[in-house]
Amino acid sequence: MSDLLDFQDAFVAALGGAPSALTPWLPSRQAGEAGLAVYRNTIAKGCVDALAANFPTVRDMVGEDWFRAAAALFAREALPTSAALLDYGADFPAWLDRFPPAADLPYLAAVAHLDRLWTETLFAAEAASLSPQAFAGLPPAALAQARVALHPSARFARFEAGVPSLWSAARAGQAELELSETPEGLLLMRSAGRVTHRVVGLAEIAFLTACRAGQPLARAIGLAAEADDGADLQSLFAALIADGVFSGLKSGTL
Amino acid sequence: MTPAAGLGLKPQHYDDALAATAPGLWFEVHPENYMSAGGPRLDALAAVRARHPLSLHGVGLSLAADADPDPEHLTALRLLVDRFEPFVVSEHLAWSTHRGAHQPDLLPFPRTHAALARIADNIGRMQDALGRTVLIENPSLYLPLTGHDLDETDFLAALVARTGCGLLVDVNNVFVSASNLGYSAQAYLDALPAAAIGEIHLAGHGPDEGGSGLLIDTHGAPVAETVWSLYRRLIDRVGPRPTLIERDDDIPAFAVLMAERDRAQALIAAWEPVYV
Incomplete structure (x- = not known):
């Protein structure tokens, strides 16, 4: 030595x-x-x-x-x-x-x-998000078999209680914080240099988890329906596209 | 480039830095704060860089560790150098990593011949990885270590001779170390090889709140008058050099820092060669 x-x-x-x-x-x-x-x-x-x-x-x-x-x-x-x-x-x-x-x-x-996920989102790699048109061009059967890549800044997590609402309220500077017992998820994204986040349901979390694991969209939608049979899956998907969560789309074989 | 005075760039001053038009103004950042895959901080630095020269001043490569510089750190640094094309890249004569853990500070060591060989080797690795020479900064010292083979000025001069690196002279660090360890700041500055000096740092210090009598290199106060005097004497001897006002704690408004920067700029502009 x-x-x-x-x-x-x-x-x-x-x-x-x-x-x-x-x-x-x-x-x-x-x-x-x-x-x-x-x-x-x-x-x-x-x-x-x-x-x-x-x-x-x-x-x-x-x-x-x-x-x-x-x-x-x-x-x-x-x-x-x-x-x-x-x-x-x-x-x-x-x-x-x-x-x-x-x-x-x-x-x-x-x-x-959730603070940690916010930091990861802030410093994640750059990538362009897919527009709604990128999905609109595919016939329904091809879309069902397609796989998506999530934007490098996308982070999400689910909780057995309302921590996402609590965290969001705290971030917004609210003094009165309450923890509900409703299970919730949080989705974080960076867009135009700013971190955005929204409280989501268990269906979104199931859908995003399946996408990250490389499942085809039809399977991801199925898992979302299982997680919450009352979820409006079409709106759910459209909202995630609007969030900019997807940065790649690979068509499956028909 | 004609030497000019610059400012350490703080995130709360990005907009001020973009709007600033003072001739010669440049900015310096710690590359470690920008070692991310992406994100708005890098965008902000790119915007500032589009308008002003930039210096990358490393605080975490740990050149005085008894280990090779972290290859991931060097890769991340190279990416920043390639993207932002700084006019100068610098690091410290200090260590911070030890057996995989990073101590966020600039730690001292006995200046032995073996340490000189190891650090010269590490500077060589850094310069090879970046494809350019770098400047090495004298540290602030708080411990009366024994076992030195070389004075710090001789150690720095030997690094210059062995590696081709230059020196970043932090006048406040010289003042703080000289006060803490009981030597003459003036004699230290007089002993530095003038031709190697590529940049000068000026910052504020304060007394140890623990009452030990030590001075602390806080970067949390305006530059002290004694440090300004040492700076004037240094540039009288070596000529003007790019000079940075560093402020990392208790950060005031941008205009307050610019007033200190303009004082350094005025001294640089007023400099005339002395013929003897």
């Missing part, structure tokens, strides 16, 4: 609370305390600021102090793996789910998950 790596191992150990590890590189053990505290604070601030930027709805719900304390604990367990901090926090929702102080906010991990 190199001297440089020895030093870096010792430095990281000292950051983590074992300052004596760095003593061989200091005039005295005490000489490093103030400086190490500066590095420790800067690293924690970098992580917490990145998480605050990436999880604004969680922060608004729990308040700045609670958020920063929780984020600092998370950062100690899971430092970023990349210097691109815009991608930091993929594991934060699951961590919140296990975080004992969040136990009386059972929807918090789900809210964090």
Whole structure:
């Protein structure tokens, strides 16, 4: 092992609370305390600021102090793996789910998950969305067998309760937040540089899940009907096209 | 390009940056903030770049780690360089990655001969990946480390000689480090090889709120008068260089930052060669 790596191992150990590890590189053990505290604070601030930027709805719900304390604990367990901090926090929702102080906010991990999807949508690759005309040109039988590619920015998730409505209301700045018991989904998309989102039903989620898995449209429609037999499937499909959710269309064999 | 003064570009100032018409004005960003597959932030940077020169100032490649630079990071950086055609690309004499984890800070190390060889190698890899030379910035230091084989100025000069890189001199970092570690900022600046200096950074600092007596390179305050004095003396000696006002915390209105930028611009414009 190199001297440089020895030093870096010792430095990281000292950051983590074992300052004596760095003593061989200091005039005295005490000489490093103030400086190490500066590095420790800067690293924690970098992580917490990145998480605050990436999880604004969680922060608004729990308040700045609670958020920063929780984020600092998370950062100690899971430092970023990349210097691109815009991608930091993929594991934060699951961590919140296990975080004992969040136990009386059972929807918090789900809210964090939606914040994460919002960030993924914002930074996803560019692609042109298909227009309604792209679908109108196909005969019905060909359309039934066609498969679609979802836009790179499209994200969706379903929940056993009304977290999507709660999250949407929080994002809109509403102070009074209520969690309904109705299962819901949320669909997020980026269009013309802006992230849009809407609360959707279980039929849309079933349909999009099938599309993402490469099922033909007829099968996706069938699964949507199974998820909600009251859904208006024609309007559902038209609305998703209008959202710009589809970026590719591959005709099936007849 | 005639040297001019620029500003660190913050997202809240995109519209101001687009509208700004000051002659010579350029902008600098951290490429790490733009390492995404797509999205409006890249569009905003492209719009600013269409009107102003741009510098990419890396904070996360971790050139002083005892490891090769992350190939994914280099690929992402190359994509940004190819797309935005910056007039300068820079990185720090520091490390941040360690065994797969990224510490978002610029960390110190003992300046040994072995470290010099490793870092020169890493700078070479960076320059090879980008197909151009880069500038290396002196860090702010907070620890009185022992075990150095070289002074920082000699270390930087040796990197220049070995790799062909240039230097980005952060005058505030020199002031902060000199204050924290007890040496002369003036003597440090006088020892830097003038021809290698490709850019200068100016930023604000503040006292450690923990009461340790250390100065912290916060980028959260206006440039201190002592740092302006050091800057004037530096350009008197080496000539004008592209000079950046950096502000990353407690960010004021664009006009406030432009006033600081215009002060640097005036010093650059007033510079005259001294014949002796």
